[in-house]
Amino acid sequence: MLTKQDYQRYHRQIIIPEFGEEGQQKLKKAAVLVIGAGGLGAPILQYLTAAGVGKIGIVEFDEVSLSNLQRQVLFEVEQVGSSKGQKAKEKLVKLNPDTSFELFEASINASNAMAILKGYDLVIDGSDNLATRYLVNDASYFHRIPLVYGAIFRFEGQVSVFNAETKEGRGPNYRDLFPTPPPPEMVPSCSEGGVLGVLPGIIGSMMANEAIKLIAEIGESLSGRLFVFDGLDFTTHTLKVERQKNNPLSGDNPSIHELIDYEAFCMGNIEKRKIKEVSVAELNKKMTENAVWLLDVREDYEYQIANLGATLIPLNKVKSSASEIPTDREVVVMCKVGGRSQKAIEILQAQGFTNLVNLKGGIEAWRNEIDPSLPAY
Amino acid sequence: MKIEITAFGIAKDILKQKRTEVEISGEPSIAALRKELISNFPDFEKLASLKFAVNTEYVSDNYQLKPSDEVVLIPPVSGG
Secondary structure, three states: OOOHHHHHHOHHHHOOOOOHHHHHHHHHHOEEEEEOOOOOHHHHHHHHHHHOOOEEEEEOOOEOOHHHHHOOOOOOHHHOOOEHHHHHHHHHHHHOOOOEEEEEOOOOOOOOHHHHHOOOOEEEEOOOOHHHHHHHHHHHHHOOOOEEEEEEEEOEEEEEEEOOEEOOEEOOOHHHHOOOOOOHHHOOOHHHHOEOOHHHHHHHHHHHHHHHHHHHOOOOOOEOEEEEEEOOOOEEEEEEOOOOOOOOOOOOOOOOOOOOOHHHHHHOOOOOOOOEEEOHHHHHHHHHHOOOEEEEOOOHHHHHHOOOOOEEOOHHHHOOOHHHOOOOOOEEEEOOOOHHHHHHHHHHHHOOOOOEEEEOOHHHHHHHHOOOOOOOO | OEEEEEEOHHHHHHOOOOEEEEEOOOOOEHHHHHHHHHHHOHHHHHHOOOOEEEOOEEEOOOOEOOOOOOEEEOOOOOEO
16 A cells, blocks of 8 residues: 555665555554644654654644744744644645545644544644643543643653553553643743754654654654653653553543543642632733832843833842832732742732732733734743 | 762752752762752742652652762753
């Protein structure tokens, strides 16, 4: 079932003894779903397309933005503002016209995940938030397909393989590794925490490698192992991951039988932590009615790009500059997406402040819902 | 007992460095290590649900530490 052109194109891997024609045929018959065409998605999609995976699904709803180009090497400057999924597909088709692509221009969530994963042999998670990671973990478990996991932060990356078929039954999954998500501000996204551009290139390539091995059924995958890479000092750790008896998804007494509300699962109980929130719509209304005291805890260079005229006290100066913040009226605290402002409120509340409110979604939400003319970064 | 821990992700931020030496008085368990870290770094409380890995395997909180143990803390990261 390999064509003459297949032998020519894939010659360099077909001649590898462990891989061979058999490996290539398995790739050709396989359908792999890739969540996210971003930092991790860029190398994953390119290398799986190049390797000859027969069908590749791409789940991506976002548009190309300038800050993507620092690491998402699939895109070009002229494509800023265009659909990432469509531009990814256009480029990949030029790399390998024999690959069949299925594009899902949607955000994967509990109501569509089971349908999206249907028919795929393997899923690779290149998403950028914790809730999606738990969602894809559970959905791949219910579909009984392996999940290649990878995640990045600054100079670090993690890689593993979940839910793979092994001699001892199904391998461990994400909930065996991280049963309880920490509070959201402890798991910053690339946007809040930062990432060196080449990092997802490294980690994503490793993820593509795992996917190829699993499909071609060669070598040993990372099932049962968590690989951790620190690019800053070039050290690695490989930890053993084991199935946990009390895993609510796959343990001895499963209590999760269908997809849950993952946002709620990851948010924890905001009320319990006593932080009041206000939406951008509510803030907008407040600001038109009377003067609101606004505190912005971002860095100066961020403030220079876009701001709402708030008083700027960067997060690391909040504790020492607390006397500059009024205590006698409501103060709305903001940052880029709502994580740092939450942290600032915690710091100030520990000093006795009781008048602080967090701007849910931050400046990003304001740009999306109130004023799209605000520059993005 | 002096224990060195290697921290990744946000734990590295909280502890302000990748490698931290912690002095545990009394029973040298992971639970005691956790308590010591929280008392020196209050934010560490937010990572209370994370397991520590000792010599490449995850251990429970009542694991008894030895001075030669390599302790690693790897929180979830979610960038993609």
